[in-house]
C-alpha cells in the first residue's frame with residue numbers, strides 16, 4: 001500500500017504521500033515538526049487539532065491545509081484514510097490506511113506517556129505498522145513524568161530564592177508547551193522567548209489549559225527586575241546567545257530525552273538536564289508495537305537496527321526504511337527550507353532584539369535536532 005520513494009512514503013493506489021520530504025501534489029501529514037511537514041505541497045491533510053500549528057509553520061501555504069477530526073474517514077481514490085492520536089504534540093496523528101482488505105498505520109512520532117497538552121496515543125490494529133525509533137535502544141527508559149515536572153519546579157524555586165533567572169530550553173513546538181503546562185506559577189513569572197509565544201497562543205486557542213505567561217524580551221525591557229526569579233522558556237537555538245546573556249545571573253537547563261545520558265548533558269554545557277521526551281522509550285516502543293497486532297513492521301527515524309533485530313528475534317517481519325535524514329544525502333534543499341521556517345520565527349523576535357538574528361544560523365542545527373525531541 002506504501003512504498004519508499006525519493007520524496008518519502010507514497011501510496012500509489014491513493015496517489016498521495018505521507019509526511020513527504022519534498023513538495024508533492026497531496027500530502028497526509030502526521031504533525032507539524034520540520035522533518036514531517038514539507039513546504040510547498042499543493043494540499044495537506046492533517047488532524048484538526050493540529051491544523052493551526054501546521055498553518056503557522058507553513059506560512060504562505062497555510063490556505064492549502066485541511067483538517068479532519070480524529071477517527072473521521074476520508075476516502076482518497078478508493079483508499080480509506082483516517083487519523084488517530086499519536087500523543088506526541090498537539091494534533092499529532094497516526095495515519096491509518098485501508099485498501100484491498102489490508103490496514104497499514106504510519107505512526108509519525110508518538111509517545112504513550114501522559115501529556116496534558118495533547119490527546120493520548122491510541123493503539124490502532126493493523127497488518128503493517130510503520131514506527132519511529134528515535135529512542136530505540138534498551139538504555140532509554142524514561143523516569144516518571146510527574147517526578148520530572150516536580151524536579152523542574154524545585155530547580156526553579158531554588159533559583160528564584162537566590163534571585164537567579166532560570167532559563168529552560170526545549171523545542172518551541174510541543175516540548176515548550178508541555179513544560180509550561182507543568183510549571184507552578186506560584187513560584188514566579190513564566191516568561192517566553194518570542195519563538196515560543198505564538199505556538200503557545202495557538203495551544204491556548206485549541207483549548208489547552210496553560211498557566212499565565214508573558215513575552216520575556218518585552219518584560220525585560222520594561223522592568224529589568226521583573227525577570228529576577230522568573231523562568232524563561234526558550235528554544236535550544238537561544239542558548240549561549242546575547243539574548244540569553246542579557247538576563248543577568250541565570251541558571252540554565254535543557255529538557256529532552258537525550259538528557260538521560262550524562263554525556264549529552266555535558267556536551268550541551270547546561271547546568272541541568274531534565275529527561276522529558278515526546279517519544280516512546282524502549283519498553284513503551286515495544287509494547288506499542290505489540291498493541292497494534294501488526295505482523296509486519298517498518299522501522300524508521302532513529303535506532304532502527306536494534307528495534308529490527310529485537311522484533312526479528314520474536315518472529316515479526318521487520319525492516320528498516322530510510323528517512324531523508326539518514327538515507328538521503330541530498331539534504332541541502334531540505335535544510336534550507338527548515339532554516340527558512342525558523343528564520344521567519346526569529347524575525348518576530350528581531351523587532352525586540354536584533355541580537356537573535358545573529359544566531360539565526362544556529363537554528364538550522366536546532367531544526368534538524370527537532371526531529372529528536
Ligand SMILES: [Zn+2]
Nearest residue numbers: 033088109371
Ligand atoms: Zn515530532
Ligand SMILES: [Zn+2]
Nearest residue numbers: 033035109371
Ligand atoms: Zn520526527
